[in-house]
Amino acid sequence: MDTTPRAVTRLIDEFHRLPGVGPKTAQRLTFFLLRAPKEQAQSLAEALTGLKEHIVNCSICQNIAEENPCAICRDDSRDRSIICVVEEPLDVLAIERTREYRGLYHVLHGAISPVEGIGPDDLRMQELLTRIQRDKGIKEIVLATNPNLEGEATAMYLERLVKPLGVKLTRLARGLPVGGDLEYADEVTLTRALEGRREV
Amino acid sequence: MDTTPRAVTRLIDEFHRLPGVGPKTAQRLTFFLLRAPKEQAQSLAEALTGLKEHIVNCSICQNIAEENPCAICRDDSRDRSIICVVEEPLDVLAIERTREYRGLYHVLHGAISPVEGIGPDDLRMQELLTRIQRDKGIKEIVLATNPNLEGEATAMYLERLVKPLGVKLTRLARGLPVGGDLEYADEVTLTRALEGRREV
Numbered sequence: 127m128d129t130t131p132r133a134v135t136r137l138i139d140e141f142h143r144l145p146g147v148g149p150k151t152a153q154r155l156t157f158f159l160l161r162a163p164k165e166q167a168q169s170l171a172e173a174l175t176g177l178k179e180h181i182v183n184c185s186i187c188q189n190i191a192e193e194n195p196c197a198i199c200r201d202d203s204r205d206r207s208i209i210c211v212v213e214e215p216l217d218v219l220a221i222e223r224t225r226e227y228r229g230l231y232h233v234l235h236g237a238i239s240p241v242e243g244i245g246p247d248d249l250r251m252q253e254l255l256t257r258i259q260r261d262k263g264i265k266e267i268v269l270a271t272n273p274n275l276e277g278e279a280t281a282m283y284l285e286r287l288v289k290p291l292g293v294k295l296t297r298l299a300r301g302l303p304v305g306g307d308l309e310y311a312d313e314v315t316l317t318r319a320l321e322g323r324r325e326v
Numbered sequence: 327m328d329t330t331p332r333a334v335t336r337l338i339d340e341f342h343r344l345p346g347v348g349p350k351t352a353q354r355l356t357f358f359l360l361r362a363p364k365e366q367a368q369s370l371a372e373a374l375t376g377l378k379e380h381i382v383n384c385s386i387c388q389n390i391a392e393e394n395p396c397a398i399c400r401d402d403s404r405d406r407s408i409i410c411v412v413e414e415p416l417d418v419l420a421i422e423r424t425r426e427y428r429g430l431y432h433v434l435h436g437a438i439s440p441v442e443g444i445g446p447d448d449l450r451m452q453e454l455l456t457r458i459q460r461d462k463g464i465k466e467i468v469l470a471t472n473p474n475l476e477g478e479a480t481a482m483y484l485e486r487l488v489k490p491l492g493v494k495l496t497r498l499a500r501g502l503p504v505g506g507d508l509e510y511a512d513e514v515t516l517t518r519a520l521e522g523r524r525e526v
Binding site for chain 2: 129130131132133134138139140141143144146147151153154155156157158159161164165167168169170171172173174175176177178179180181188191192196197198199214215216217218222235253
């Protein structure tokens with residue numbers, strides 16, 4: 127017999143639909159909000175409702191933004207000769223956090239994945255090619271897709287498309303992660319680290 | 327420079343306020359909802375808004391419910407001579423899942439915790455005492471508070487209050503968790519398991 131109020135079960139179910147949220151976590155979050163002041167649940171609800179209302183895709187870099195073009199594409203202080211190609215908006219955030227990169231971005235919104243049925247046409251690749259062809263100021267494309275199967279496949283596919291356009295093509299370095307432990311590094315990473323060794 | 331749209335940052339912040347949700351998880355959930363159909367975020371928002379609207383506290387057992395009295399307290403097929411005292415509504419769910427317990431409940435809504443400034447008066451203890459005093463049909467009180475410091479303190483406090491009322495007072499058995507490994511059991515659990523050993 128289920129004696130839980132429907133409003134509670136419903137919220138548990140909704141939380142459970144989120145990735146990485148199991149039934150126990152969904153319960154815990156729901157009962158937390160039941161005990162918290164009503165404002166907290168309300169404030170989360172409003173943030174959810176407003177999420178897509180004020181969001182557009184930048185027509186240049188395809189990243190999510192408040193305005194079109196986005197703040198980065200509009201920023202004159204950025205180096206417009208280099209474009210970093212990433213899979214997701216989250217990757218832009220990660221690279222921006224380094225404060226090292228001053229160029230522009232291009233967000234593919236995914237990676238090639240035959241398993242999930244995602245092909246090149248489902249990604250914003252054509253937009254990237256058009257961008258390179260139109261803007262002669264672009265000198266370098268940094269392929270910054272994820273270092274996994276899908277990311278590698280996407281990078282290889284892009285390589286074939288972009289190379290003929292005559293711009294410099296680079297990839298992020300592979301090697302040991304900072305703070306990592308050599309003895310725990312997998313063979314592939316260690317091989318890449320050896321291949322990419324530098325003179326000091 | 328933060329180039330993330332405010333609506334996105336806002337939802338990340340709101341998720342981050344939930345217990346056990348770190349900044350990375352908050353980001354992941356937000357970007358998942360950005361890619362998911364608008365209905366999913368909307369549906370979660372509605373569940374949040376509706377959470378407290380249809381919820382009351384049962385005036386008998388103090389559990390959250392849709393109606394007062396709650397479904398369990400109204401259910402004539404349940405054994406009204408036994409009350410299981412738990413800390414939280416979630417604990418009722420856990421015990422109901424066993425399908426073994428057919429008595430009633432009493433939800434304290436917390437446990438005594440000097441660290442968090444929660445004393446006996448912040449819990450629904452008086453309601454339990456009144457219930458026992460009024461209803462002469464109550465024969466047994468099962469103390470099912472958590473097996474931790476706060477739960478033990480709460481049980482001991484209740485013991486002193488309830489004993490003089492002349493009802494039978496029991497506690498949940500302590501011992502080895504089913505599926506557990508004897509060699510990994512801590513000393514306290516093992517001691518309790520020895521103390522509670524049964525003839526087979």
